[in-house]
Amino acid sequence: MSTPPEWVQHAVFYQIFPDRFARSGQVGVHDTVTLKPWGTPPEEQGFQGGDLYGIIQHLDYLQDLGVTALYLNPIFASAANHRYHTYDYYTVDPLLGGNEALQDLLGAAHRRDMRVVLDGVFNHASRGFWPFHHVLENGIDSPYADWFHLHGEPLRPYGPEGEPANYEGWAGLRGLPEFNTDHPPVRDFLFDVATHWIEQGIDGWRLDVPGEIDDADFWRTFRTKVKDVNPDAYLCGEIWTHADRWLQGDQFDGVMNYPLTDSLFGFVAHDTIRGFAHQHFDFTPRTGTQFAEEVLDTLTRYPQAIQHAQLNLLDSHDTPRVLHTLGGSVEALRMAVLFQMTMPGAPCIYYGDEIGLQSAGDPHCREAFPWHNESIWHTGLLAFYQQATALRHEHPVLRTGRVEVLSATERQVVFRRQTAEREALIAFNTADNLATLTVPAPALNHAAYQPVWPPDRTAGLRASDPSVQLPERSAAVWMSPASAS
Amino acid sequence: MSTPPEWVQHAVFYQIFPDRFARSGQVGVHDTVTLKPWGTPPEEQGFQGGDLYGIIQHLDYLQDLGVTALYLNPIFASAANHRYHTYDYYTVDPLLGGNEALQDLLGAAHRRDMRVVLDGVFNHASRGFWPFHHVLENGIDSPYADWFHLHGEPLRPYGPEGEPANYEGWAGLRGLPEFNTDHPPVRDFLFDVATHWIEQGIDGWRLDVPGEIDDADFWRTFRTKVKDVNPDAYLCGEIWTHADRWLQGDQFDGVMNYPLTDSLFGFVAHDTIRGFAHQHFDFTPRTGTQFAEEVLDTLTRYPQAIQHAQLNLLDSHDTPRVLHTLGGSVEALRMAVLFQMTMPGAPCIYYGDEIGLQSAGDPHCREAFPWHNESIWHTGLLAFYQQATALRHEHPVLRTGRVEVLSATERQVVFRRQTAEREALIAFNTADNLATLTVPAPALNHAAYQPVWPPDRTAGLRASDPSVQLPERSAAVWMSPASAS
Incomplete structure (x- = not known):
């Protein structure tokens, strides 16, 4: 039993699909193979040659975006461009630059206080393993x-x-032979892989389909061994549902918080949401009341330390891009991102969402980042992301405060985050018209709250007159005075 | 163009099939897999767990046998027990102890001035490569x-x-996909493998089926790159026929000298030889006259430096064991070994021949060395081998002298080896009765020759009376006085 690492609650993650983020031109192996041109439609399988040096080249960009942690889809040697079919667990894929490139990336990231979490595929290997x-x-x-x-x-x-x-x-699938994890040498092998890379300097594991290894003892031992090497390593399970059995402090620090995503989309994009066929996803419209209930249920079913170590994502390599699911509504996306940035749990940005990529699910959502074509970037959205992550970084209460719902109606919800020092009010209006929200005055501990979002908002909020106007499809944040209450 | 390394002509090689020579008990991986028991009939495929530490454990034994160089069948990671299906050219098979075990073996061998030549499989890889x-x-x-x-x-x-x-x-074969060696990256890859292991300290390559890479430029470049790293590295091709095109000084230093073996067997075992179906083997009886002619043809078709760098073997993992082919005649085997030890070219002993193993061809000849059952060892034969290698090591003329035939009859042949300092006469009688041989006196440069073989022989040979008696199925060696002639 141990609590999640402290750093996770303060992190903003960025998920990278390594073959498609950036190609550095520094990988000698690329000259020996035939790669697809960068930007080839992802419907065509094949390798486009993204590599780890390419990530290093763009660390400035990521730091400007407010990113403090990377989650990389698998990077070990594999014949699949997504690299979930591992053939060598001890070797970073030569096409990505090999083990040296990882060391370089770890060094470059750590010098910026940026963490690097890898994708651990321990349930199955490949035909080439x-x-x-x-x-x-x-x-x-x-x-x-x-x-x-x-x-x-x-x-x-x-x-x-x-x-x-x-x-x-x-x-x-024939291509993904499953391990016999009851066989002690297999357990030892997998534990050795897990600890080896922690020893090499990675900051944690996102665990692929861990529910398939239906064995709490396996994951308890896994946790113990990893934390013995680095107590600050983050363990995040790919669990698509509520995850009580894994989040008791003895297995994972957090999970990919898809249930929260589902509720969120139904609220912010109630009139534009696109369906998505997935056994664990609903993607149906929610009222503010439903949404607020579901959020509290999802967050507060776990101890607070775990709540703060969840990975709050809007999409991934396994889903359509958020903007696609939200029916192309940039307004809904902004609200969803602002929710991520103001709630407990580490926000995770899927590479390219911040410039407006809006492709459908796998394989479409695994496209090459258009460094080669900045004209298609949604630069306004990029600026918004930068401001939203900055908001989170600026105000500790948004990362560490406890969460409450102050009011919830059909199309509006007001949350509060609160620590001993500070209090934040976060309001959403998902209606397509200006709304007047009234925050219940008795709940307020302060006489006045300063506007901090949107960046250009000037209207404060006073306990004596707790009515505020919120434009259609927008969110706002107010903060109690910085001095102790 | 360069001459073969000096050391080869002085070497006595010992060929080891690594899965079957010795199991050390020091390879941790063995505890994680299911191996066949040591001594399982080789007709059953599977791994018996021989490893490189096992070789180290028996270096005393090999040194006592007079061995000064090891030729190891492939040791890189492979799913075949013979390891000709390589899946990782940069990794010594974990079942053999991995890269560390090779370093340990190289260190231990080199401390004894023993060389280590590996088997290079550059024509094809495996389905797991x-x-x-x-x-x-x-x-x-x-x-x-x-x-x-x-x-x-x-x-x-x-x-x-x-x-x-x-x-x-x-x-x-589907299991042995061939490289496209016309593709520059493939050439670079193979050359890099070749030089990498030379840099790691191995003393040369026995090249598997090099004739399949029908490209003199490939092998010239290969040679240049290897010799650039270590001019003393030995390159020995697996060519089953006369090998003129490869032995011009620009490709290989020598080849596996199967044609010599073929002639030899037909002579020493003219009445006991067993047939063996192989496209390049004859294995039919030879008279002494035929034998002598073939030997001179095989040896002298190449420049002397090449003659001395040939690998003179009696058998291998690819053939029946010599004692099998010779129809079980230990007398014929002794003559064959004595021929190896007195002729130009490095003798090679296939592991276990020296204790009388006499199994048929692949897979039978790949049996576990019976360390576990010394009662079946032919200890007299072992002592003979030790004496025969000692004879070669004691007399430089047997390694470096030029070769001549002094006389050849139906069942007897007398060879001479000669340097400026010394002269050796080597006589064979393959008949099943005592024979009187008369060495042609005019050819002799010395008045008297001392007996050096068999070890208990006391009768010398004088130019004034050059008749000697030689028992049935035996050989003898006389040496000119040690002082300059």
Whole structure:
């Protein structure tokens, strides 16, 4: 049992799909292979040659955006452009620049106090992972046969199409053979991978489909071993639902907070939201009342330390981009981002959202970042993101305060964040007309609140007259005086 | 153009099939996998867990045997117990102890002035080799598609059985995808592997099926790059025939001298030899006259420096064990070994021959060395081997002298080795009865020759009476006085 690392609650994450973020021109291996041109439509599979040096080249950009932590999709050697099919857990993919490039990235990021969290794929490997390759070559006589779940011979790794794989693969896929995590050497192997990279300097693991390893003891041991190396390492599970069983302090520090995302989208984009077929997503309109209830339920079901270590994301490589789901409404997006920046849990920006990319789900959402074509950037949105992250960084109460709902109506909600020193009021109006919100005066601890958002807002809020006007589809934030109350 | 390394002519090689020579108990990985018990019949495929530390443990034994150089069958990561299906050229197989074990072996061997030559498999890789795995996963769109010779999609790496592989594989085998060595990055990769391990301290490469890379420029560049790192590195090609095109000084230092083996067996075991179906082998009886002619033809077709750098072997992992081929005749084996030890070119002992192993061809000849069962060792033969290598080491003329045939009859042959300082006469009688040999006196430069073989022989040879008696199926060696002639 241990609490999540302190730094997470203060972080603003940026998720990068490494093949598609930036190509540095510094990876010698690129000259030896045939890559797709940068900007090839992501509907075409293949590698476009993004690499870790490319990330280093853009750290200024990320720092200007207010980013303080990177979450990278898998970077270990893999034959898939998303690299969830690992073939070598100890080697950063040569196309990404190899192990040296990671060391360079860690050094460059850490010098800026920026953290780097990697994607840990511990449930399954690939057909090229050496023990599985061994099994493919030697069948059940292989020294590594116990590492997987085999069901008869000959194994059918690449077909024929009509017949199912005769080994366990994630989602039944032949390309993703699942580990037998009951086999002690497999556990030792995976724990060694996990601790090896922590020793190499990474700041934590985002854990891919950890629910598939349905074994609390595995994850408890995993946590203990990782935290023994670095108590400040962050462990974030890819759990799409409420995650009570994993968030008791003995397994993960937080999860990808998709339930919050779902509620949020239904509120801010109640009239523009696009459906998305996913077993755990709803994406249906919510009233402010419903939204406020769901938010409190999602946040407060966990101890406060865990609430603050959740990863609050709007989208990822697994979903449509947020602007797509919100039906293209930039106003809804701004409200969603402002919610991220004012609530407990670390906000995570999916690369390119900040310049207005709005593609649909996988594979569309894995497009090359258009460094080559700045004319398509939504620069106003980029400036907004920079201001919104700055707001969060400027006011500790937005990161550490407890959360309450002060009022909730059909289209308006007012939240409060509060610490011993400071109090913030955050109001949303998702209606398509100007609304007058009345904050319940008895709840207010201060006589007056200064406007801090939007940046150009001048109207304060007084307990003696707690009515404020909020334009359509917008949000506002007021802050109690900086002195102790 | 360069001459072969000086050390080769003085070396006695010992060929080791690493999975089957010795298991040290020092490889942690062995506790994580299921190995076959040591001594499992080699007809059963699978890994028995021989490792490089096991070789280190037996260096005393090898030194006592007179061995001064090791030739190891492949040791890089592979899912085949013979490891000719490489999946990682930069990693010594974890089952063998990994890269550290190789460093330890190199250190231990070099401290004893023992060289270590590795098996270089540069014509083909395996289905688990990362660029080929890439191609299997991504088809012709893979960044690595140009690294191989692909003929259509989808690729058929593991079947179906009725249909041929749709890519080039060695001998048409799906498991051994051939490199496209015309592709510059592939050449660079292979050259880098070659020089990397020379830099790591190995003493040369035995080159697997180099004739399949039908490209003199490739091998010239290969030689130049290797010799640039270490001019003393030995390059020995696996060529089963006469090898004129490769032995001009610009490609290999020597080849596996199978033609000599073939002639030798036909002579020493003319009445016991077993046939062996192989495209390049004859294994038919030879008279002494035929044998002598073939030996001179095989040896003297190359410049003397090359003659002395040939690898003179009696068998290998690819053939039946010598004692099998010789029909179980230990007498024939002794003559064959004595021939090896008295002729130009480095003798090579295939592990276990020296204790009388006599199994048939692959897979039988790849059995575990019976450290666990010394009762089956032919200890008399072992002592003979020790004496025979000592003979070679004691007399430089046997390593460096030029070779002549002094007489050849149906069942007897007398050779001479000669330097400016010394002269050796080597006589063979393969008949099954005592023979009187008469060395042609006019050819002799000395009045008297001292017996040096067999160790218990006391009868010398005088130019004035150059008749000697030689027991059935035996050999003898006389040496001119040590002082200058």
